[in-house]
Amino acid sequence: MDTKERIFQFFVKQKKDAGLDYDTELLKSKHINSMFALQIVLFVEKEFGIKLKRKEISEANFHSISAIAALVDSHLGQ
Amino acid sequence: MAQKNGPIKCVVWDLDNTLWEGVLTEGGGKTLRPGVKETIQALDKRGIIHSIASKNDYGPAARRLEEFGLLEYFLCPQISWNPKSGSIQAILDLLNLKPEAVAFVDDSPFERDEVTFAHPLVRTYDAAEADALAGRPEFQVRFVTEDAANRRSMYRADLDRQSAEAAFQGGSDDFLATLHMKLDIAPVTEKDLQRVEELTVRTHQLNSTGYTYSYEELLALADSPRHIFRICGLTDDYGSSGKVGLLLLEEEDEALKLKLLIVSCRVMTRGIGSALLCYATQLAARKGKKLQAEFLETEHNRIMYITYKLAGFEEIWEDEPNLLLEYQGEAPLDFPPYLTVTEA
Numbered sequence: 165m166d167t168k169e170r171i172f173q174f175f176v177k178q179k180k181d182a183g184l185d186y187d188t189e190l191l192k193s194k195h196i197n198s199m200f201a202l203q204i205v206l207f208v209e210k211e212f213g214i215k216l217k218r219k220e221i222s223e224a225n226f227h228s229i230s231a232i233a234a235l236v237d238s239h240l241g242q
Numbered sequence: 243m244a245q246k247n248g249p250i251k252c253v254v255w256d257l258d259n260t261l262w263e264g265v266l267t268e269g270g271g272k273t274l275r276p277g278v279k280e281t282i283q284a285l286d287k288r289g290i291i292h293s294i295a296s297k298n299d300y301g302p303a304a305r306r307l308e309e310f311g312l313l314e315y316f317l318c319p320q321i322s323w324n325p326k327s328g329s330i331q332a333i334l335d336l337l338n339l340k341p342e343a344v345a346f347v348d349d350s351p352f353e354r355d356e357v358t359f360a361h362p363l364v365r366t367y368d369a370a371e372a373d374a375l376a377g378r379p380e381f382q383v384r385f386v387t388e389d390a391a392n393r394r395s396m397y398r399a400d401l402d403r404q405s406a407e408a409a410f411q412g413g414s415d416d417f418l419a420t421l422h423m424k425l426d427i428a429p430v431t432e433k434d435l436q437r438v439e440e441l442t443v444r445t446h447q448l449n450s451t452g453y454t455y456s457y458e459e460l461l462a463l464a465d466s467p468r469h470i471f472r473i474c475g476l477t478d479d480y481g482s483s484g485k486v487g488l489l490l491l492e493e494e495d496e497a498l499k500l501k502l503l504i505v506s507c508r509v510m511t512r513g514i515g516s517a518l519l520c521y522a523t524q525l526a527a528r529k530g531k532k533l534q535a536e537f538l539e540t541e542h543n544r545i546m547y548i549t550y551k552l553a554g555f556e557e558i559w560e561d562e563p564n565l566l567l568e569y570q571g572e573a574p575l576d577f578p579p580y581l582t583v584t585e586a
Binding site for chain 1: 556557
């Protein structure tokens with residue numbers, strides 16, 4: 165399973181959202197609550213064994229599944 | 243560092259030879275140990291909640307508690323034959339508590355050690371100390387606020403909400419919409435200050451700066467023409483959650499500066515922090531000013547940092563652990579659709 169698909173599966177499991185795709189705007193439409201925001205960050209760090217720098221936690225890096233995957237891949241050197 | 247000298251929010255009780263005399267399965271449990279009931283009631287009045295970690299069969303133990311008139315005091319009691327460290331973990335998860343806010347009372351040194359091994363920050367007490375707990379400094383509260391007196395029923399409503407959410411087949415936002423939440427935002431007045439102080443002392447995870455203010459400083463801020471100081475209450479179909487959030491803004495020439503944003507941990511999953519941020523962006527837009535936020539990194543408040551960043555704030559200045567964030571969006575944020583906001 166590639167990075168995007170693994171992240172997609174997390175969202176499907178958490179939000180049970182049928183209409184979600186890789187480029188769905190996650191932040192503007194969804195009003196992510198604090199707990200879910202933390203869960204996304206912790207999931208990414210644990211699932212891919214990376215530690216995000218403070219500055220990498222930004223709207224730009226988390227606005228879609230594709231964006232999160234690009235951030236993860238930059239850590240994994242892919 | 244997390245310290246073992248902060249206030250206790252929850253007491254977890256053993257039953258056999260701690261709450262009552264003897265062992266229930268061996269015919270004991272006919273009388274309560276002296277002072278225990280009075281201690282439970284006194285702490286409950288202060289807003290300190292109670293739970294149970296006991297190795298017993300649930301049915302008979304719960305019936306006996308009912309006969310003593312005590313069952314209603316306990317939230318999510320863990321009565322089973324599992325290790326008590328696991329029972330404590332379940333209580334921490336269900337009530338959304340940090341281990342350093344929990345006390346565990348048990349007559350058995352083995353059980354206390356087993357809990358300490360898994361949860362070193364949980365404070366343990368021998369049953370012999372039970373009747374004197376209410377006099378210890380870590381069980382004191384400065385004021386008994388209206389929110390404190392109702393805390394047990396508010397936690398119980400939280401647990402009902404969680405069960406409803408677990409049973410709900412849909413996305414989280416859809417679930418939140420079924421609650422019909424109403425957020426009431428109002429200026430802080432003198433009668434709110436005790437609750438304001440309580441929130442600043444009790445809240446660590448959802449606290450943007452960890453600043454604490456004395457009663458006198460808070461009173462001055464509530465009257466200050468340079469400051470916008472708001473407190474918000476939350477109600478929904480399950481009842482009132484009480485006063486759950488605080489927002490303090492300082493008005494500067496060019497910017498509105500968020501000095502303090504605090505949200506009670508009990509409502510962490512309900513979007514209240516982001517709703518208050520939405521409100522702040524709207525206030526700034528009305529005044530034609532930028533919105534900035536002071537942020538002080540602590541051991542516990544990473545979740546608040548993430549909330550800011552994912553809402554569209556970016557660092558414009560930093561001198562760790564102090565940060566200044568600024569909202570980058572072109573338009574103010576709209577309130578979440580599942581929340582009805584009224585402004586007094």
